[in-house]
Amino acid sequence: MATYQLTINGKQQTVEADADTPMLWVLRDHLDLKGTKFGCGIAQCGACTIHMDGNAVRSCSIPVSAVSNAEITTIEGLSKKADHVLQKAWVEHDVPQCGYCQAGQIMNAAALLQRNSSPSMDEIETAMNGNLCRCGTYNKIKAAISSAASNL
Amino acid sequence: MTVIKTKVDRRSFLKTSALAGGGLMIGFNWACSPSAEVKDPASAWFDINAYLTIADNGEVTIMSPNPEIGQNVKTSMPMLVAEELDVDWKDVIVKQAPLDNAFPRQVAGGSQSIRSSWKSMRMAGATARRLMIETAAKEWAVDVNSLTTKGGYVLNGNKKLSYGELASKAVGIEIPEEVTLKEPKDFTIIGKSQKNVDLDEIITGKPVFGIDYKQEGMQYAVVLRPPAFGAKLKSFDDTEARKVNGVTDVIQFGDKVAVLGNNTWAAMKGKKALVADWDMSGRLEDTPYHDSEMNKLLNKRAERPSRSDGDALKAMASADKVFEKTYEAPFLPHNTMEPMNFFADVTGDKVKLVGPIQTPAGTRGQIARLLEKSPDDITLEMTRMGGGFGRRLYGDFALEAAEISQKANKAVQVVFSREDDMTAGTYRPASKYKFRAAIKDGKLTGYHLSGAGIGRNNWVRPDWFPAGGIENYLIESSYVDSNITTGAWRAPITNFLAVAEQCFFDELAAEMGQDAVQLRLDILERAKNNPVGEIDYEPEKMIGVIKLAAEKGNWGKAESGVSKGFSAYYSHNTYVAEVADVIMKDGNPIVKNVTVAVDCGIVVNPDAAINQIQGGVVDGMGHALYGDFSFINGTPQASNFNNYRLIRTKEAPTVDVHFVESLNDPTGLGEPSLPPAGGALANAMAKATGNRLYKIPFVKDQMVFG
Structure with a gap:
């Protein structure tokens, strides 16, 4: 066990955890931030996507010891009033079915729009291909990202 | 015009009670025949207990009876009630109903939720609307037939009374034996797109799924199951598993071994550290x-x-x-995005269950038999589900949670890894x-x-x-x-x-x-x-x-x-x-x-x-x-x-x-x-x-x- 000082959603947090504990479980079990989801544990589904210094990463495969001073953002910290342009687009298009993968989809899309504010459909598909949606809401996810980009 | 009889025995039809803060709670208990065209279920007389509350500010709370797996019934079933009640959808708050024997079919399966509740959910709304009209008629001392409703108000010419104002006065008011349902051409909510009622929670990461449930002091349980269908557990060594930081217990049940930890990762690591010897002499099938x-x-x-x-x-x-x-x-495995999981807390005679399940009533019955308890001593809270696709019709993971909780004498949440989910499927x-x-x-x-x-x-x-x-x-x-x-x-x-x-x-x-x-x-x-x-x-x-x-x-x-x-x-x-x-x-x-x-x-x-x-x-x-x-x-x-x-x-x-x-x-x-x-x-x-x-x-x- 070791003590880690983390910056999560702009807040300093102290966590006691084994060095190999994935950030996913630090967020979910140690810090009660349940918005980041467990899907596969091997960075294949994207349900656990968070931002590390603005880049989308799979929190299931980032041990807490590798985070050090990086700024972590989770779905809970994406916006203060659920008013991120993507969250608004998700409401406009009523995207989710079961909803489980959606936080990861939104976090991945947010990182995309951060580096490319007017992505083509090809660029959206390439960026989002790592995020599985078992319900098959891909049509609506793509439409929501497109309309979010047009509202930037 | 669709006229529906409210109840054969009217005395037990409707129970109204005042809410502490003002307002009204309506408990329905009625029989209602669905359309004669519907062949299945055959002898379809439903006996439903639904709950509807109208607050003094006019807010309406509708309990949604069925499990939500992403098919959106948590939105669409309450829409049927709100339509006939004649309220604005924006004034409606939806809550997941508890498991209650009074509901006829608290199941997510067979694409039947809307079809089987089409008349009964609408009747709940129509009956409550009629109650508002009867109450207003008494207030104004006018004939009920001179009154209409719109958007949560009873209208009498230029005068109007809100449902919120009427709610506390409606206790004890009788309603007639028959209520009338709207014609489809008069629908204002049905047929218009309404947003998923859990949308804001989903896009902001609120803990709405089973795997998000947490009770203070609960343990996470990760289970080692036989590696093959037909294999049996001979023996296991948990020495290394118990050395893992955060592992609190190791419990064998049947051919399975559960590792308990104070966080999910510890339990997962503990499971990997188990050394098990399997009897592979049974019938092992292949493709x-x-x-x-x-x-x-x-x-x-x-x-x-x-x-x-x-x-x-x-x-x-x-x-x-x-x-x-x-x-x-x-x-094919189901591969719901949310892996199987369930919470159980078995204490003395009482059992508390929380989690994602498409068949809550059937699963409660199975757990009652497993633990030799009465279903009445078991509460089951249905959470939103990260997908079902049929996998959550089978409560094996809930039974595991109940058995582990009883054996460990602790509250536990069983969590499947993706590998567990894909290799221990139905x-x-x-x-x-x-x-x-x-x-x-x-x-x-x-x-x-x-x-x-x-x-x-x-x-x-x-x-x-x-x-x-x-x-x-x-x-x-x-x-x-x-x-x-x-x-x-x-x-x-x-x-x-x-x-x-x-x-x-x-x-x-x-x-x-x-x-x-x-x-x-x-x-x-x-x-x-x-x-x-x-x-x-x-x-x-x-x-x-x-x-x-x-x-x-x-x-x-x-x-x-x-x-x-x-x-x-x-x-x-x-x-x-x-x-x-x-x-x-x-x-x-x-x-x-x-x-x-x-x-x-x-x-x-x-x-x-x-x-x-x-x-x-x-x-x-x-x-x-x-x-x-x-x-x-x-x-x-x-x-x-x-x-x-x-x-x-x-x-x-x-x-x-x-x-x-x-x-x-x-x-x-x-x-x-x-x-x-x-x-x-x-x-x-x-x-x-x-x-x-x-x-x-x-x-x-x-x-x-x-």
Whole structure:
């Protein structure tokens, strides 16, 4: 066990955890931030996507010891009033079915729009291909990202 | 006008009570007959206890009775109540109802939630509305027939009283024996798209799913299960597991070993550190064995046919040609995005259960038997589910949680890893279908279908299309016994039966030199006008969706570089036809778009309905393309998304949805767009590439598609 000082959603947090504990479980079990989801544990589904210094990463495969001073953002910290342009687009298009993968989809899309504010459909598909949606809401996810980009 | 009797015994019909902060709570307990057209459930007198509260500020809280797995009933069922209550949807708060014996069918399955509650949920709203009118009539001392309602108000000429004002005065007011339901033309909520009531929670990461549940002090349990179906636990060594930081206990139950930890990661690490010795001397099945057993069954007659009209075998014997094709599909895991999990806290006589389950009442009953307790001592809280697809009809994970909690004397949440989820499934069983058609003088004179699959004997739907449309018709089903756990998987049986059947009709039409759509229409005309025997579908509705899909999907019109595939299927009381457009790009087929026509009666929540239909098409095509799951020595050969392929966003087509306009009572949408999808795709791919597809997965390994 070791003590880690983390910056999560702009807040300093102290966590006691084994060095190999994935950030996913630090967020979910140690810090009660349940918005980041467990899907596969091997960075294949994207349900656990968070931002590390603005880049989308799979929190299931980032041990807490590798985070050090990086700024972590989770779905809970994406916006203060659920008013991120993507969250608004998700409401406009009523995207989710079961909803489980959606936080990861939104976090991945947010990182995309951060580096490319007017992505083509090809660029959206390439960026989002790592995020599985078992319900098959891909049509609506793509439409929501497109309309979010047009509202930037 | 639809008039519904409120209750045979009116004394127990309606209980009203004042809320502490002002306002009214209404408990209903009524019997209500659904439409006579509905054949199933047969003796349908529902006895429902629903809860509705009207606060003094006019806010209405509606308890949504059924489990939510992403089919959106938590929104659409309360919409039915709100419509008849005549309130603004923005004033409605929806809450998940608890498991309560008074509800008739707290199940998510079979696409039946809306169909089975269409009258009863509306009646709840209509009865409460009538109560508001009766109360207002008393206040104003006027005749009830002079009053109307709108948007949460009772109107009397220029005067109005809000439901909030009336609520506290309504206690004890009697309502008449009959209430009137709205005509569809007067609907203001039904038929208008309403957003998912949990949308804000989902997009901000609120803990709404089972796996998010936490109780102070609870332990996380990760379970080591036998590595193969048929294997048994001989012994295990937990020395290293107990050394893992955060591991608090190790508990054996049956052939399984649970590692408990104070966080999920600790329990997962602890499980990996267990050393177990397995007895592998039992019956260990593998895929080649299943294949050869199913092939044997397809080549012999079933003990009893599922249906026989005329004499199909004689028609084959006297045909100019017998056209025969066989199609096959593997087992499939469900792979809900939220892995199986459940919370249990067994303390003394009481049991508290929380988690994602499609069958809460049945699961509570099983746990009561397992723990030898009364169901009355067990509470079960239904959480939102990260997908169901049939996997959460089976409560094995909830039973595990209950047993571990009892043995450990602690509150526990069982969590499956993805590997646990994929290798300890209740799989869609593998199946094969052999079709034979007798062709004489250019006409279809006989039809013979043999279905065979693993674990159960229900591989055919003998009274659905093409039943009634072919003079000589023989349908058979047989099965291979197995120790692999199998069960319902979204659109059970038909999720592959439809693919096979719709591929066969496409090939048969080509063989007969006919248009694929016209062949289906010819059979349906016969079934409609002069059916051979009894049928259990409406040919007219099937013709309707076929024609609509053909029109909207430009069937029969040449589009440069586009190959079209057709498919139509009736299931779960809903009719669906699809046209898939496939193009070739760099030598690879790509499905670009799918046009879908649907007859589901009245469309309750259009945007959400489109979402279900699009999802079903993507799901059906994804599993037809990539679903690949086999066994060697009882051991599943795929375990996570690195060796099991699900359809991804690049491969998913756009899906263009068209509804048949209808005033018929609504039917379900959670499943019906899935069965026809694989057939439309295969038929289009055959045209694009020249290769017919007979075996799922259509695409092996990491081959490019899309």
